[in-house]
Amino acid sequence: MTSSDSPATDAAVVVRGLRKSYGSKHAVDGLDLTVERGEVVAILGPNGAGKTTTVEILEGFRDRDAGEVSVLGVDPATAGRSWRARIGVVLQTMNDQAELTVGELVRHFARYYPDPRDPAELIEAVGLTDKIGTRTRQLSGGQRRRLDVALGIVGHPELLFLDEPTTGFDPQARRSFWDLVAGLRDAGTTILLTTHYLDEAEQLADRVAVVRDGRLVALGAPHELGGPEARRAVVRWSEPAAEGGPPRPRQERTATPTAFVRALAARLGAGPGDEIPDLQVVRPSLEDVYLGLIGEPAATGPVMATAALDGEPS
Amino acid sequence: MTTPTQARRPGAAPTRTRTGAGRLPSTLAIGWSRVGIELRQFFRERDAVIFIFAYPIIMLAIFATVFGQDDGRVGPPPGIPFAQYFLPGMVATGVMLSSFQNLAITIASERDDGGLKRLRATPMPATSYFLGKVGQVLLTSIVQAALLLVVAATLFDVPMPDTAGRWWTFVWIFALGTATGCVCGIGFSAVPRSGRAASAVVTPVVLVLQFISGVFFQYDQLPTWMQQVASLFPLKWMAQGMRSVFLPEGAEAGEVSGSWEHGATAAVLLAYLVVGLVLGVRTFRWRRRDDG
Numbered sequence A: 001m002t003s004s005d006s007p008a009t010d011a012a013v014v015v016r017g018l019r020k021s022y023g024s025k026h027a028v029d030g031l032d033l034t035v036e037r038g039e040v041v042a043i044l045g046p047n048g049a050g051k052t053t054t055v056e057i058l059e060g061f062r063d064r065d066a067g068e069v070s071v072l073g074v075d076p077a078t079a080g081r082s083w084r085a086r087i088g089v090v091l092q093t094m095n096d097q098a099e100l101t102v103g104e105l106v107r108h109f110a111r112y113y114p115d116p117r118d119p120a121e122l123i124e125a126v127g128l129t130d131k132i133g134t135r136t137r138q139l140s141g142g143q144r145r146r147l148d149v150a151l152g153i154v155g156h157p158e159l160l161f162l163d164e165p166t167t168g169f170d171p172q173a174r175r176s177f178w179d180l181v182a183g184l185r186d187a188g189t190t191i192l193l194t195t196h197y198l199d200e201a202e203q204l205a206d207r208v209a210v211v212r213d214g215r216l217v218a219l220g221a222p223h224e225l226g227g228p229e230a231r232r233a234v235v236r237w238s239e240p241a242a243e244g245g246p247p248r249p250r251q252e253r254t255a256t257p258t259a260f261v262r263a264l265a266a267r268l269g270a271g272p273g274d275e276i277p278d279l280q281v282v283r284p285s286l287e288d289v290y291l292g293l294i295g296e297p298a299a300t301g302p303v304m305a306t307a308a309l310d311g312e313p314s
Numbered sequence B: 001m002t003t004p005t006q007a008r009r010p011g012a013a014p015t016r017t018r019t020g021a022g023r024l025p026s027t028l029a030i031g032w033s034r035v036g037i038e039l040r041q042f043f044r045e046r047d048a049v050i051f052i053f054a055y056p057i058i059m060l061a062i063f064a065t066v067f068g069q070d071d072g073r074v075g076p077p078p079g080i081p082f083a084q085y086f087l088p089g090m091v092a093t094g095v096m097l098s099s100f101q102n103l104a105i106t107i108a109s110e111r112d113d114g115g116l117k118r119l120r121a122t123p124m125p126a127t128s129y130f131l132g133k134v135g136q137v138l139l140t141s142i143v144q145a146a147l148l149l150v151v152a153a154t155l156f157d158v159p160m161p162d163t164a165g166r167w168w169t170f171v172w173i174f175a176l177g178t179a180t181g182c183v184c185g186i187g188f189s190a191v192p193r194s195g196r197a198a199s200a201v202v203t204p205v206v207l208v209l210q211f212i213s214g215v216f217f218q219y220d221q222l223p224t225w226m227q228q229v230a231s232l233f234p235l236k237w238m239a240q241g242m243r244s245v246f247l248p249e250g251a252e253a254g255e256v257s258g259s260w261e262h263g264a265t266a267a268v269l270l271a272y273l274v275v276g277l278v279l280g281v282r283t284f285r286w287r288r289r290d291d292g
Helices: A051-058 A102-110 A119-125 A141-153 A171-186 A198-204 A257-267 A286-293 A302-310 B027-044 B046-067 B082-112 B115-120 B126-155 B164-188 B195-212 B224-230 B234-246 B262-283
Strands: A013-022 A025-035 A040-044 A066-071 A087-090 A159-163 A190-195 A207-212 A215-220 A233-239 A248-254 A280-282
Touching: A013 A051, A025 A040, A025 A051, A040 A051, A040 A198, A051 A066, A051 A159, A051 A190, A087 A141, A102 A119, A102 A141, A102 B027, A119 A141, A141 A159, A141 A171, A171 A190, A171 A198, A190 A198, A198 A286, A207 A286, A233 A257, A248 A257, B027 B046, B027 B082, B027 B126, B046 B082, B046 B126, B082 B115, B082 B126, B082 B164, B082 B195, B082 B234, B126 B164, B164 B234, B164 B262, B195 B224, B195 B234, B224 B234, B234 B262
Parallel strands: A025 A215, A040 A190, A040 A207, A087 A159, A159 A190
Antiparallel strands: A013 A025, A013 A066, A207 A215, A233 A248, A233 A280
């Protein structure tokens, strides 16, 4: 996997063998990741998995202990102003610059960049035109986040970092935030986002990177994540008891559910018109796959988690 | 689920080609823009306006009114009118509040609320940030000192310096004091552990210095040990230097050393400036302590 030559420079982000420790804790422990230009990649993982540490190394906020990192062809550890002008960073929720208005902030931040967007158009694009004269302390959480994005993209970044962009949003605010990000994606901005929300990753990302204990455990399109093994179907049914007792719920994971059900029907002696009691064939959701990947304890693993919803597990 | 995943074109989206010609704005231009932003933020914080900007003016008005009743005077007869004696200490206090207290508190808060980190993620040069801070301090403290002098001259009949030499002393002590206060304030902003603790940590330091440095009391009447402690800090020297500007001819006889000690004043302020600069450059952080 890891090659010894320096990272290819054409991709937006190339990370090889990244390591970072805090004392004895290995926050990032040999992580590899490539983000192509124009791509949206979501980094998913539980708290403490190393998501934020990784992203902050890519943003140039932290030094790394080992590994190769190239962001837009430059090592963030030694990158200068012209590199910063090419990236956009939206950090986790903050309450800074409370006394300045939306318009003042966007116009001011535009002055930092060689090729900024038009402030008025940008404020329109993030839907804050009617808040242009409002101080940021009076904005709602969702409006505040839209302002954060506006400040992150005012310099026309080639690569945008979004760190947990919709934490604490109501569903409607999330939906409109997603539309905003989708618009950036469609305009060709490369986006690397971290999130706790699977639906967010599914909605926005071309590829999802699942991180656990500072390592990449899976990488792929949301509907392919984890590979065929993690996506094996679960067949559930009720098995009639031998001597007239109550039927017992049963379940089985199988790569070939159709063949399995056919065999099951034959074994239970069901004729062409008969039904297998309580038959279900369930494909794991992204959430099921994700929980399996990050190694949640078996009791809440993919199969049992859904089985528990239907009643008593076997 | 409204957007089908197959509609994406991973890696196929056109990379935006930059027009290229755009050059990074100069450090000075961004610094100037920061001055404007800093001024707006300062004057929109009611706390800052009252306890940093207006404080010396309010204190002068109160003290001069209370102690100046019945022609209250300081020192051996004929004595110096109280308002005149009190004004230099308030000018020195204003410099310290506008520079040291202001920067120590605001930078600690900005670090804590993530404002500094946000700026660090942009192509804004660090120098521009500090230019903005120093510019805000300079403009604010000039206006503050001007108002203080106008109030003293018009409401309390304090005579203004009438020689170029005295004004020159005013200017260099004011400028050097402001520079030292800025540098020390930037350095001291690392001390409060959170933005909320910033005022609670910084304000008492400034208040104690005001009491022992002869701002509220007649310096030569303080206990000797207190004078010695105060001599270790810049405020005492700034107040003494400002007395040399505003008190009448011969008033240096009332000083502990019997002279204005301008050389010592310059030396102490310069020493703080240099040490503060070295420490500040080494310890300045854009992120909170608990942020790695």
